[in-house]
Amino acid sequence: MANNFKEASVEEINQVMQQAQTAFEAYQKTSVEEKSIFLETIANEIEALGDELLLKASEETNLPLPRLTGERARTTGQLRMFAGMLREGSWVEASIDTALPDRQPLPRPDLRKMLVPLGPVVVFGASNFPFAYSTAGGDTASALAGGCSVVVKAHPAHAETSELVYSAIKKAIATCNMPEHIFQHVHGTSFESGKALVQADDTAAVGFTGSTGGGLALLKYASERKKPIPVFSEMGSTNPVVFLPDTLNKNAAELAAQYTGSITLGVGQFCTNPGLMLAIESEGLHHFISALGAGIEAVKPAKMLHAGIHTAYEKKSAAALEQAGVTEIRKSATAAADIEARPVVASVSAETFLQNPLLHEEVFGPYSLMVICRDEQELIKILKSVSGQLTTTVMGTDDDFASHPLLLQLLPTIAGRVLFNGVPTGVEVCASMVHGGPFPATTDSRFTAVGTNAVKRWVRPVSFQNCPDALLPLALRQANPLGIWRLFDGEWKK
Template sequence: MANTFKEASTEEINQIMQRSHAAFEIFQKKSIEEKSTFIDTIADEIEALGDELLQKASAETNLPIPRLTGERARTTSQLRMFAAMLREGSWVEANIDTANPERTPLPKPDLRKMLIPLGPVVVFGASNFPFAYSTAGGDTASALAASCSVVVKAHPAHAETSEMVYGAIKKAIAKCNMPDDVFQHVHGNSFESGKALVQADHTAAVGFTGSTAGGKALFDYSAQRKNPIPVFSEMGSINPVIFLPDTLQKNAADLATQYAGSITLGMGQFCTNPGLLLAVESPALHSFLDHLSSGIEAVQPAKMLHAGIHSAYEKKSHAALAQAGVKVVQQAATAAQDIEALPTVALVSGETFLANPLLHEEVFGPYSLMVSCKDEQELVTILKSVSGQLTVTVMGTADDLNSHTKLVDLLPSIAGRILFNGVPTGVEVCASMVHGGPYPATTDSRFTAVGINAVKRWVRPVCYQNWPDSLLPLALQNANPLNIWRLVDNEWKK
């Protein structure tokens, strides 16, 4: 579907960011209840769009209605999650160290610290999640919860869906008497528009979900500014899965069924798709591959999100399969047509994998590479050779874990989320989730893009020293009018 929306010029973007900054100065002073009600109302207005929104998104992305129904529910739920976080209030991390004028040799000052918003946040909508990582997705929800204004660049692959959600947010702005420009919406296909958004004087932070090339470009644009700003880009990940020998021996068929489903879920168009499978060479491994082949063969090819993603999948999968030593284990039996993806599993030796950096790159789609390692040491070497990941998974028994402690100890250095006996596809939206990881999974491994802690990307700490109580933010005043948990003289108190 063609994108017919006008591309914003650099001059228009600068004006948009100026208006965003003016709105931010008003919005951050709104009460907690006003802001949380506003975020709740956005969720209500999105739901009020009904089936028309789902149908539009399906037409633009080729995603089925049941998948989109679930994603819309996730989107509205995470909006309400952030509204609830605001009302509870402890997320500001209020710390108070009271004065001690009698201390010698120097008196101790009164010191109080909390998190404050950075300012206008630019969000780049993702192609593979038209709701949950786009216009009113997690980046927008967390930035609004942090009291930041937001400017979203719609993804051109689902621009009309983005416009509909934008309309819902504008209704919420009017209903809740928020500044008109607390949320703004722009279109653009060019690198120039992205660069202008990152480098506009009033942009304070950036959120992005997409390719490594795109995320790194935004990060580099920030570095070129007179005053560099935080850019949180969630980028490439091949999400290694390690199959240990005892579980392969005992559970080959079940594991293959589980992973055939995970590799091809949504035609592999998830940032947590298991793109790299690792195991030590054994008859059990080949039994697993036989079962996996049957599972992949039975999968019906389906249309990818848009022609650009399909073209990239074709190019990257063909390049990987053309490398010396790479063998196709199985492809789906039904031929792919139009922009359908052909699910594929390939096999390579550990030695060949280590010698060929191209095989370490993400192939975004229903593709996975099985690496057959000669022993555990080679498997560990391969894990150390892959770059930072969103996830790493271990499939094993208790005996497996006890006999592979060196490998298990390595896992936290590789990824932001470490799974045991599961599949990486599927990201729970909750306080404990980490959806981030060492570069290039993300540009800043200290943060998550999912869950309430995603708000911390858009804030910074400020310390107030010896300030009059009445002039302090409510979260730091002696009476604790917000009734939040605070660390007072190293003790948690309300």
């Protein structure tokens, strides 16, 4: 679909970012309750758009209405989740160490620390999640909750959807009497617009979900600034899944059905898609491969998000299948049309996989590669060879887990989320979720893009020493007017 929106110029982007800085300063005077109501009002206004929003998103992305209905609920749910986080209050990590004037040999001053917002945040909308990772998605919700202003660059693949969500946010701004430019929205398809947003003097941080190339480009732009800023890019991941021997021998057919669904869910267009499978040679593995192949063959091709993603899938999957030693297990029996993708699974020996870096790369779409290992040592070698991941999964019985302690010990070192007996597709939005991982899954493995802890990307700690009580932020005042949990002289108190 053609994008009919005007591309923002560098001059316009600089003006937008200046406005964002002014709004950020005004937003600091907004109370916790006012911010909470603002986030809830955005959620209400998005829901008030009704079917118009869902139909437009489906038209632009080829995603089915049930998927989009669920994603809209996730989007409004996380806005309300952050409102609840603000009201609870402990996210600011307030800590107080009161003065010890008589301490010997040196007295201790009164010290009080909390998290404060960085400033204007630039968010790049994601192609594969037109709601949850785009205009009013997790980056925007967490940044607004953290006290930052936000500028979103709409993804050109669903620009009209982004405009509709923007209209909902503008209504919420007016209803809640928020600073006019606390949230702004721009369009751009060129590298220049993205570079200008990152390098504008007033930009304080960047959020991105997309390709490795795109994420690294933004990181480079940020590093070239006179004053570097953090870039939180969530990029590629093959999400390796380990199938242990006992569970394959006992549950091959069930596991194959489960992973047929996961590999092809959403036409494979999830950053947590299981693109790499690992197992030790066994009879159970052969049963699993046979059943998985039959399952994949029965899945009909479906349209991908847009022509660019489809072209990339066709190119990268073909290149992987053409590599020496790679065997195609099965692909969808139905021929693909237009921008439809045919699901495909393949296999390769561990030895060949280790020698061919191309096979380590993500193929974004309904594709997965099974790496067949001779023993546990070779399997561990494969895991150590893969780059940082968003997820890694282990499928096994209790006997499997008891028999492979070294393997289990390795898994948390390569990924931000370790799953047991499940599928990586599906990310719960809650305080305990980590959607991040070692480079190149993300540019900073210390943070998550999903859940309440996502707010910590947009804040920094500040310590106040011997500050008069009346001048302190409310979270640090002696009487605790917000009633939040604080670490007070080494003890958690409310």
